[in-house]
Amino acid sequence: MNGETDVPGPHERAQPNGRRNADGTRTEPDAPQKDTVGRRAVLSAIVVNEPGVTAKVTGLFARRQINIERIVGEPMGDGERSRITFVVEPPHPGVQQVKRQLEKLLPVISVKEFDLEAADHLTAAIDEPDK
Amino acid sequence: MSKRTTATEETADESPRRPVTTGADAAIAALEAAGVEHAFGLQGGAIMPVYDSLYHSDIQHVTMCHEQGAAHAADAYGIVSGEPGVCLATSGPGATNLVTGLADADMDSDPMVALTGQVSTDFLGRDAFQETDTTGVTMPVTKTNYVSTDPDTTGHTVGEAFALAEEGRPGPTLVDLPKNVTKGETGEQPVGPELPEDFDVPNAADGAAVSEAAEALADAEQPAILSGGGVIKAEAWDELRRFATEYGVPVVTTMPGIGSFPEDHDLAMEVAGMHGTGYANMTLQHCDVMLAVGTRFDDRLTGGVETFAPDAEIIHIDIDPAEISKIIHADYPLVGDAGTVLDQLYDAMTRAPDAGEWREQCREWRKEYPLEYSVSEDDPVKPQFLVEAMDELTPDDTVVTTGVGQHQMWAMQYWTYRHPRTWVSSHGLGTMGYGLPAAIGARFAADDDQSVVCFDGDGSFLMTLQELAVAVREELDITVVVLNNAAVGMVRQWQDAFFDGRRMASEYPWVPGFDVIAEGFGARGFRIETYEEVDETLREAYEYDGPSVVDAHVDPEEDVYPIVPSGGDNTKFAMNEAQLEEL
Numbered sequence: 200m201n202g203e204t205d206v207p208g209p210h211e212r213a214q215p216n217g218r219r220n221a222d223g224t225r226t227e228p229d230a231p232q233k234d235t236v237g238r239r240a241v242l243s244a245i246v247v248n249e250p251g252v253t254a255k256v257t258g259l260f261a262r263r264q265i266n267i268e269r270i271v272g273e274p275m276g277d278g279e280r281s282r283i284t285f286v287v288e289p290p291h292p293g294v295q296q297v298k299r300q301l302e303k304l305l306p307v308i309s310v311k312e313f314d315l316e317a318a319d320h321l322t323a324a325i326d327e328p329d330k
Numbered sequence: 331m332s333k334r335t336t337a338t339e340e341t342a343d344e345s346p347r348r349p350v351t352t353g354a355d356a357a358i359a360a361l362e363a364a365g366v367e368h369a370f371g372l373q374g375g376a377i378m379p380v381y382d383s384l385y386h387s388d389i390q391h392v393t394m395c396h397e398q399g400a401a402h403a404a405d406a407y408g409i410v411s412g413e414p415g416v417c418l419a420t421s422g423p424g425a426t427n428l429v430t431g432l433a434d435a436d437m438d439s440d441p442m443v444a445l446t447g448q449v450s451t452d453f454l455g456r457d458a459f460q461e462t463d464t465t466g467v468t469m470p471v472t473k474t475n476y477v478s479t480d481p482d483t484t485g486h487t488v489g490e491a492f493a494l495a496e497e498g499r500p501g502p503t504l505v506d507l508p509k510n511v512t513k514g515e516t517g518e519q520p521v522g523p524e525l526p527e528d529f530d531v532p533n534a535a536d537g538a539a540v541s542e543a544a545e546a547l548a549d550a551e552q553p554a555i556l557s558g559g560g561v562i563k564a565e566a567w568d569e570l571r572r573f574a575t576e577y578g579v580p581v582v583t584t585m586p587g588i589g590s591f592p593e594d595h596d597l598a599m600e601v602a603g604m605h606g607t608g609y610a611n612m613t614l615q616h617c618d619v620m621l622a623v624g625t626r627f628d629d630r631l632t633g634g635v636e637t638f639a640p641d642a643e644i645i646h647i648d649i650d651p652a653e654i655s656k657i658i659h660a661d662y663p664l665v666g667d668a669g670t671v672l673d674q675l676y677d678a679m680t681r682a683p684d685a686g687e688w689r690e691q692c693r694e695w696r697k698e699y700p701l702e703y704s705v706s707e708d709d710p711v712k713p714q715f716l717v718e719a720m721d722e723l724t725p726d727d728t729v730v731t732t733g734v735g736q737h738q739m740w741a742m743q744y745w746t747y748r749h750p751r752t753w754v755s756s757h758g759l760g761t762m763g764y765g766l767p768a769a770i771g772a773r774f775a776a777d778d779d780q781s782v783v784c785f786d787g788d789g790s791f792l793m794t795l796q797e798l799a800v801a802v803r804e805e806l807d808i809t810v811v812v813l814n815n816a817a818v819g820m821v822r823q824w825q826d827a828f829f830d831g832r833r834m835a836s837e838y839p840w841v842p843g844f845d846v847i848a849e850g851f852g853a854r855g856f857r858i859e860t861y862e863e864v865d866e867t868l869r870e871a872y873e874y875d876g877p878s879v880v881d882a883h884v885d886p887e888e889d890v891y892p893i894v895p896s897g898g899d900n901t902k903f904a905m906n907e908a909q910l911e912e913l
Binding site: 206207208209210212213214215216217218219220221222223224225251254255258262295296299300302303304305308 | 465466470526528635638639642643650651652655656659699901904905906909913
């Protein structure tokens with residue numbers, strides 16, 4: 200019967216020793232949480248150049264709480280493909296997750312991550328808008 | 331000429347398939363080429379050309395009362411058959427009414443194809459009558475979607491949508507069909523479902539990674555398997571069972587994983603998570619190596635991530651690379667088909683883990699934390715009692731569908747599931763009203779000699795009960811048991827537990843008589859108010875050859891236990907109200 204059996208209470212049970220951090224990684228019980236503020240990643244996606252592809256990519260980012268800081272898009276070669284490059288602030292669990300989600304979109308052909316310096320080159324022209 | 335929606339005598343066998351002449355013909359021919367036998371939907375202006383092509387097809391169309399019902403029926407059809415369920419709707423409200431069903435299928439990775447009518451391409455983007463940006467609206471809730479703009483490619487697009495719905499990690503796809511495209515001329519005969527070029531689905535996992543995982547598992551002292559819905563999607567239940575029994579590893583399932591391992595097996599710990607069994611949660615929480623297969627570590631399963639199985643190394647098998655380390659870090663990620671990778675792992679094991687003591691511990695937990703409730707002849711009937719009575723009455727392969735809420739949890743806990751594809755529920759989205767339309771879809775997909783039972787709550791049933799008209803019209807043998815507690819009980823339970831008992835908008839001062847409503851629809855209606863009535867009434871309802879509804883008035887104060895409060899530590903489940911107060 201509910202409430203009257205001698206089932207061990209929540210605090211009387213054996214407890215595991217460990218702990219995970221917010222990313223779901225096992226960690227020492229007293230380890231400080233990783234500082235996740237201010238991380239940036241540069242991602243460049245080759246996509247099929249068709250209506251709605253930018254909406255699909257940016258919609259995915261919006262749904263998954265990924266802020267796009269900068270974005271540049273341009274057609275490649277004969278115009279059948281485009282390259283979209285972003286600087287994003289990925290929340291946990293991080294940039295790998297963003298890449299894998301992007302790769303699942305049908306019009307996305309490939310995704311590459313660049314180092315942060317690439318972001319400066321990427322936006323060099325944009326920084327001087329009046330030129 | 332009205333066409334019977336129910337296929338009766340042999341129909342157009344003597345007439346050869348008509349050649350494709352329009353985009354609509356191509357869409358229907360693509361479904362036929364994919365082997366589609368049933369479709370669920372509703373008529374409407376922009377989809378009329380497609381229905382006109384359906385007139386000549388052998389596909390059996392089931393006219394539903396509401397597009398949401400069509401989507402849930404198709405979803406359940408996909409779950410039970412393993413093949414994509416098909417639904418159709420017109421533009422505008424028809425398409426938006428599908429959204430809940432699409433989102434439900436998307437969350438649970440159920441294979442499904444939706445075809446929607448659309449205004450002619452000349453009118454697109456000009457706010458025409460019944461125009462909605464359907465692909466825009468459904469983008470976040472479909473695996474992929476399309477607007478077909480050329481009748482010559484319509485058949486190919488529908489075939490691709492079908493192929494994608496079932497390939498890899500399944501999910502819902504949608505093709506929006508503008509009216510001038512479906513009316514437009516074409517002679518392109520579709521060949522059958524084809525995946526897009528370069529679409530790559532992983533099958534076997536990397537051999538070295540498999541060896542490392544096998545070594546970790548062989549070294550484990552407290553191993554556990556977490557079997558998710560992906561095991562059923564991949565039809566990997568035999569591989570899973572072979573692995574678990576050969577190496578002596580206790581098996582916990584997720585809710586969508588119900589049926590992937592028989593719950594009456596000695597190694598079965600049943601479902602873990604918020605309302606899972608105490609022994610399932612203790613097993614997962616204390617394991618040192620977890621073999622997680624086809625699961626996305628939903629928060630209703632893990633509770634707080636920080637406290638979830640914190641001593642366990644995780645081996646994660648999934649066909650979707652994006653699920654690896656999304657919520658719980660995978661120490662051994664194995665991307666591939668569940669059955670293939672389980673076989674790889676089986677072969678790579680050099681020995682069974684030395685886990686005799688651990689298995690004994692798991693059995694102890696099963697004794698220590700049993701599922702239980704109290705029965706007193708003078709009190710209102712306990713809902714759990716009805717679930718157990720119905721389980722006893724019906725064969726082992728009976729398909730159970732549910733709505734969402736307390737009744738769903740009791741149906742999950744107190745029914746013993748022994749076979750895959752016998753549990754049909756709304757997990758990720760938690761869609762109240764899922765149960766009845768799902769029972770209709772399941773009825774068409776299940777074997778003729780299989781029974782279909784729907785457990786629903788009064789709140790949940792009230793959301794989609796109009797679909798009873800379909801069950802009656804189509805002469806479907808389904809039994810609906812409404813665990814009627816005159817409340818949205820799960821909300822009421824949470825208000826009592828976490829909002830100081832302020833029962834705002836959760837109790838119904840008056841609930842319609844569901845037995846009377848059922849009779850009005852042309853179904854059989856029954857009522858249960860006392861324990862003496864349970865056995866005979868359930869039997870009569872179950873044995874009735876057609877749709878029946880049992881309005882079972884149950885104890886309105888009964889709560890679902892065990893419970894882990896949202897985001898809590900799964901070791902600290904409450905078995906009863908007194909334990910909840912300790913948290």
